[in-house]
Amino acid sequence: MQISFPQEPAEYCGRDLVLAFPAIVDDERVQCAITAEALEDHFGAASLREQDLVSAFDRHRREIERAARELLGEIGKKPVLLHSGYFRFYKRSA
Template sequence: MNISFPSCAPEYCAPDLALQFPALVDDRLVECSITAEALEDHFGARSSREEDLVDAFIAHRAEIVLAAQRLLNEVGGKPVILHSGYFRFCN
């Protein structure tokens, strides 16, 4: 499975309190997201405000996309949500 991540900015999803970002899995777009809780707990987001979440995402993009890539491999390229608990157990 070939997985890559376009360098576009993440999108804030207020109802889910999460940031969404795309992955290309074998040339098809797959939605990935990371929760505000994960960004606050593991990547230093100061709050669940959009600006704070985006700042934390940008500062830790490499770690976040690596985690998304691992999870995409585990689930066969289906959409993934990175929750705080994932980072507690994957590190």
């Protein structure tokens, strides 16, 4: 399975309090997202404000994409939502 992440800006969804970002899985676009809570709890977002969430995402994008890649590898071409609880057990690497 080929997985890549286009370097497009993450999109803020205030209704769901997530940042969405795309993945390309075997030439098909798949929606990925990370919750604001995960960005606060694990990636240092100062608040739920869009600017703070985007800043935390940008600083930790590679690690967030690595986690999304792992989930996509497990579930295939399905949308991924990264919750705070996932990162409690996800093995973070430098």
